[in-house]
Amino acid sequence: MVDPLSIIGLLGTAATLTKTVLDYACAVKNAPKEVDNLSRELTSLHGVFDLLVDVVEDEDNKQDFAEISTLYNAAGVYIFTENEGILVVLTQQTQDLVITLESLRMKLDEFSTAKGLRKAYDRMKWPIDRPDTQKVLQIIQRYTQMFQFALTIKGSKALSQVSGKATEMLSASKKLAQTQSEILSAIASIPEHQKIMDELKKLHLNVKDDRHASEDQEFFRVLSSLEFSAKQKEAYSKRHSTTGKWLLDTQNFKDWSGQENDQSAVLWCPGNPGVGKTVLTSIAVNYVSEIARDSxxxxxxxxxxxxxxxxxxVKALMGSMIRQLVEQTPHTETVAQIKQLYEQNSKSRDLTADELFKGICTVSKDFDLVYAFFDALDECPEISRNLLLPWLQRYSENNARVFLTSRPNVDVKFSIPGAVRIDIAASAADITAYLESEIQKNARLSRFTARDPDLKSTIVKGIVDKADGMFLIASLQIDSLxxxxxxxxxxxxxxxxxxDVFATYDNAFHRIQDQPREDADLGMKVLSLMFGATRPLGVEELRHALAVEPAATGLDTEALTDLEIILGVTAGLITTFKLKIGRSRECLFVRFVHNTLQEYLEINQAQIFPNVQRLIxxxxxxxxxxxxIGSDEPSPSDVPNSRAEFLPFAEYAVRNWGVHLRxxxxxxxxxxxxxxxxxxxxLTWIEMYGAHFCLLVDLSSDDHSSIGxxxxxxxxxxxxxxxxxTPENIxxxxxxxxxxxxxxxxxxxDDVLKLLIGRKANVNARDARSGRTALCKAVERGHHTIIITLLEHGADINTQTSSGxxxxHRVAGKKLDTVRLLLERGARVDIVSGKHGTALHEAARIGTGALVRILLDHGTPLDMPDTLGSTPLHLAAERASDSEETLLALLRGGARLDSRDRMGRTPLHLAVDANHRGDQVKVLLxxxxxxxxxxxxxxxxxSIDLPNHGPTSSSHSDSSIIQTGTSVNAQDSRGRTPLHYAYYRVSRGSYLQVDSIQGDDKVRARETxxxxxxxxxxxxxxxxxxKIxxxxxxxxxEDARRWKQDYSFGVSFKSAAGRLKNNQAEDIQNLSRCIDLR
Structure with missing residues (x-):
């Protein structure tokens, strides 16, 4: 039995040590994040110790703790021996914690004494490195959690008493019961027992669950910042009880939405602008949600x-698809796989569209059926539509039903020939229901029609006839009435x-200008600001922009206009919508009532808003x-968002003033x-612009002219x-x-470039970070006019950056036309850049077959290895399925099949190991x-005999000839052939989960x-x-782990090479440690 006095003494010692370390941590100036976290945990732990001492001093608590230990055992939270109680464990854990805290205190005392800082805590530095601090933090968190849990159990004394009785009753029931049913009946007779067990487990897992939920929410934001739930609610709120019923009643929609759909999986609903496609989409979404409620x-x-x-x-839309699917999947292992896919790639690059699509398909397999709705495809640029539609066609071939709306001019049938079509037009019944509702809501119209019932039917019939199936026209016309x-x-x-809709807009602008002068000016200024802005404006942003007075030195809040007035003077041409900003904040924005108004204004800008750029x-x-806004010098501790709270238009202004001023x-x-x-x-503006644009200038420079x-x-x-x-600042x-x-x-x-060159700017100046020149920048961005201008004025086309x-190199995998331009201007194709190899390596890694062919046509070395010994064919072989064209281009150019990287692997080894959905292995064989x-x-x-590779004859078929080849049985540095890799891939899908994202990994491995x-x-x-x-x-x-270790050279070398910066000695040492000199 543990003496309560001994545990009280231990707890007191632990509390004293905790306070000592806490005082030191709190005194550290500019403490790193992990030290701040440690301070918070120590504060929490110190409070827990005070409570534990009070609890243990109470003699009555000893029996409570003994009873509680039985419940711990039963719940599986902690495992004790028969003679071990919670006080025993508490004593042991406190002793361990005291040792940890004492060790930490000694380190801090040693540092303080050595540095002479004991009398000046405010100048202290934290003496423990970050990994050790993190380790201490984790230990403290674990002890704090355990002690808090013990207090939680003690705080429920009634619970512990019930548990003791429940345990006694359960023991008695077991002795008396003769059959299993009797035992279960006895347990059922004490319903509180299971409740207690459940509560204990919940308490034990609560912190972990909260942390995981927070991590999941953060990960969802990583997947996509696009959220459409507010848009769905907004659109659905505009419907009336019978709106869209005609669509749901069509046979095509019934066939498409039915669970046993053996028709097309794609339903295309084209319609002219303003017919209500978005509202109908929301109705279809809601209908399917009602009929498909199961998981x-x-x-x-x-x-x-x-x-x-x-x-x-397209990538943003695909990201949203993955996010929505992941949020609905009941399988946590799928979420883990998607997380691993993102985490392994996010540090070095964005996921490709192909990888995103595979992720979508992987999560979709968790469901029997997926309904995917895409509204207003016509509002996507044509280039994005042309990329997206083929993906949707492929998606519909799996377990997905796809619903699309667009204008009729979007040729969905070209990409999805089997799509079933339903033409969208607002029915007379839908428009009638809408108009009657609007009449009822408007005080004037409801009063007029109450006195004259025929007026209501006159209004409805007149507008329905003029609207010709367009909700937009009906909406604008009822607003004018x-x-x-x-x-x-x-x-x-x-x-x-x-x-006509454009004529309706003409009418609306006439009505705005017919208002009293102040209202007319306000209405036109509102529409002008909205039309000329580079993005939708928030309501508060718009109100502040409207309140700006020429030459004013500050904002007069009495000049702010209410939203109701803004909406009232714009003839129904604008509306509001909510948009989530950041993690949780929702803001109200304004937008035009329809995108056709934007088109109308673009056509008529010269007449309506000739001075919009000057105004903004x-x-x-x-x-x-x-x-x-500039009252104080900016400092690193300032929070830019704090200014935005009282100057909402500042965020837009700092990011766009130059766009309009140009x-x-x-x-x-x-x-x-x-x-x-x-x-x-x-400088305040630069600081508010954000961290990236703080790098635009040297904030410490005293030469303000250079900043300008x-x-x-x-x-x-x-x-x-x-x-x-000036010559001094150029x-x-x-x-x-x-x-x-x-x-x-x-x-x-181009105009700025020519001005600077005319003033003798150095066209070959290098930046300090990577050794790039202006030409490198222009090439990366694909600015052909800039490239030509720079080359004509002496820019070095073969200049090499710090990485070579x-x-x-910088464009070889990306832009075909820019590659052609550089080659025509004399770019060399044989320059090798360390880990990047030649330009052909870059094209093979991320480019296309067309790029490879162009480089080969200009004499690029075909089999030159990079620093890892990989040839372009190696890189193409291990790429995803879109590399087959690249692979074929290299093979047709004569690339060697038996080339080896530093691990002795051939391209076939890598193709087998990659195990992609494509036919790389088959192409190589x-x-x-x-x-x-x-x-x-x-x-x-x-008449020359073949070399002796074994028993062969000239009568053998072609299929037997490959058996004498070198690639199929080539051994790497570990003696493994491609067949070793293929069998390994059969079993490793469960170990390398990211690979299983790319489809049925094991099935493809067996096929290989x-x-x-x-x-x-x-x-x-x-x-x-x-092993064979x-x-x-x-x-x-363990076998899978050893396999990975065998090939860790390649991975470690790439990782370390990627960290090389400016030939720093430390990085070179790290790199050398990764190289297996065996």
Whole structure:
């Protein structure tokens, strides 16, 4: 039995040590994050010790703890021996913690004494390195959690008493019961017992569950920031009870949505602008949600929007699809696989569309059926649609039903020939229901129609006839009638309402301008700001922009206009919507009532908004020049968002003022120069722009003129740059060692580039970070005019960066037209760049067959190895399925099949190991067979015998010739053939989960085994550990781990090589440690 006094003493000692370490940690200046976390945990632990001492001092608690230990055992939370109670464990754990804290205190005392800092805690530095601090933090967290758990159990004294009785009753029941049913009946007679067990387990897992839930939410945001639930709710809220019933009743929709659909899996619903496609999509989503409530069905929906650039990106849309599927899957292992896929790639690159699609298909397999809705495809750029539609066709061939809406001009049938079509038009019944509802909601119309019932039918019939199946026209026209002051005015206007949507917009603008002067000016300014802005404006942003007065030095809050007034003076042409900003904050934004209004304004901009750029540029400059925004020097501790709280328009202004000013520099020259030459304000602007743009200039520089030059070059402000530039600042450097010329090259400003070159800017200047020149920047961005200008003025086309890459390397895997341009201008194809190899390596790694062919046509070395010994064929062989064209281009060019990397692997080894969905393995085997067949034919034609590779004859068929090949049975440095790899892949899917993302890994591996055996692979070749290939088909976890260790050279070398920076000695040492010199 443990003496309570001994545990009290231990707890007191632990509490004292905790307080000592806590005082030290709290005194550290500018403490790193892990030290702050440790301080919080120590504070929590100190409080727990105080409570534990009070509990243990109470003699009555001893029996409570003894009873509780039995429950711990039963719940599986902790395991004790028969004679071991919680006090025993508490004593042992406290003793261990005291040792940990004492060791930590001694380290801190030693540091304090040595440095003479005991009397000056505020100048202390934390003496323990980050890994050790993290380890201590984890230990403290574990002890704190355990002690808190003990207190939680003690705090439920009634629970412990019930548990003791429950345990006694359970014991008695077991002695009396003769059959299993009697035992179960006895347990059932004490319902509190299971409840207690459940609560204990919940308490034990609570912290872990909360942490996992938080991690999941963070991961969902990593998958995609696009969320469409608010859009779905908003669109569905606009329907009436019978809206869309006609669509749901069509046979095509019933066939498509039915569980036993043997027709097309794709339903395409085209319709003209304004017919209500988005509302109908939301109705279809809701209908399917009602009929498919079980977990075996998933429903995802995406609403494309001309005003939201994220919905124009195929990858962003695919990311949203994965996120929605992952949020619905009941299988945690699938979530883990997707996490691993993202985590393994996110550090080095973005996932490809092919990888994203495979991820979508993988998660979709968790469901029997997936309904996928895509609204307004016409609001995506054509290039994005052309990429997305083929993916959707492939997706529909699995277990997915795809619902699409667009304008009729989008040729869905070309990409998805089997799509079933339903033409969308608002039915007369739907429009009638909508109009009747609007009449009822409007005070004037409801009063007029109550007095004259015929007026209601006149309004409805007149608008339905004019609308011709377009909700948009009906909406705008009923809005115009709501403003009339008498039934006569209503009837007069009704007779003149246009039937065309653009004519309806004309009518709306006439009504805006017919308002009182102040209302008309406000309405036009609202629409002007919304039309000219580079993105949708938030309501508060718009209100602040409207309140800006010329030459004002601060914001007058009394000038802010209410949203209701803004909506009232714009003739129904704008609406609001909610959008999630960041992790949890929802903001209200304004947008045009329909994207056709944007088209209308673009066509008529010269007549309606001729000075929109000047208006927005002047508004931004004035807003950013307020005294309040630049009142203090920026410092690293400032939080830019705090300014945005009282200056909501600042975020838009700092990110876009230069965009608008570039078009009207001469008109606002004086105001722009005053702003750009105000050091305090411009540095505040840079700081608010965010961390990336803080690198635009050297904030510590005392030469303000250089800051202005960089800012003007960054925004392409040629007129301002002409005034600001001098011989002293033309070569000024930002924090990355880049000159103003870099900004012009990166952004594609040909006029700025020519100005700088005319002022003798150095076209071959290198940045300090990577040794890149302006030409490298221009090549990466694909700015052909900039490239040509730089080359014509002496830029070195073969310049090499710190890592050895040339401009050709930097574009070889990406842009075909830029590669052609560089080659035409004399770029060398034989330059080798360390880990990157030649430009052909880059093309093989991430490019296309067309790029490979162009480089080969210009004499690129075909089999030159990189630092890992890999040839371009190695890189193409291990790529995903879209590499087959690249593979064939290299093989047709004569790439060697027997080339070896530093691990002795051939391209066939890597293709087998990659185990992609494509036919890389088959392509390599067929090519080897073709080459040997050609060789045999050539030798026979010359009457030359084949070399002796075993018993053969000239009468053997082509299929037997490959058996004498070198690739299929080639052994790597560990003695393993491609067949070893294939059998290993059969078993390793469960160990390397990221590979199983790419489909049924084991099925493909088995197919590869069969293909290799058919092609002459031997199952009798022994590797260095004495195993033949088939012995790798059923590996233990340990065997799989050893296999990975055998090939860790390649992985470690690549990882270390990627960390090399500026030839630093430490990095070189790390690299050398990764190399197995054996």
């Amino acid at each position: 075996s069905t998933a429903i995802i929906y995406l609403y494309c929007d001309y005003a939201n650039p994220l919905t124009h990106s 709501c403003k009339q002051t008498s039934p006569k005015q209503i009837k007069t206007l009704l007779s003149t309402l246009p039937a 540029a002047e508004t931004c400059l004035t807003y950013l020049s307020y005294d309040k 078009r009207v520099q001469q008109e606002l020259m004086r105001q722009a120069l005053a702003f750009i030459q105000d050091r305090k304000k411009i 030059v960089h800012v003007a070059a960054f925004w392409g402000l040629t007129d301002l740059l002409t005034v600001l530039i 070569e000024s450097r930002n924090i990355h060692g880049q000159t103003p010329l870099f900004h012009a090259a990166n952004e594609g400003y 890459t040339t401009p050709l 067929q090519e080897e067979q073709r080459r040997r067949s050609d060789e045999l034919s050539l030798r026979q034609s010359r 085994v069969g293909l290799l055996l058919k092609s002459g692979a031997s199952d009798s070749i022994v590797d260095v550990v004495g 290939p088939s012995q790798y088909a059923n590996l233990s976890v």
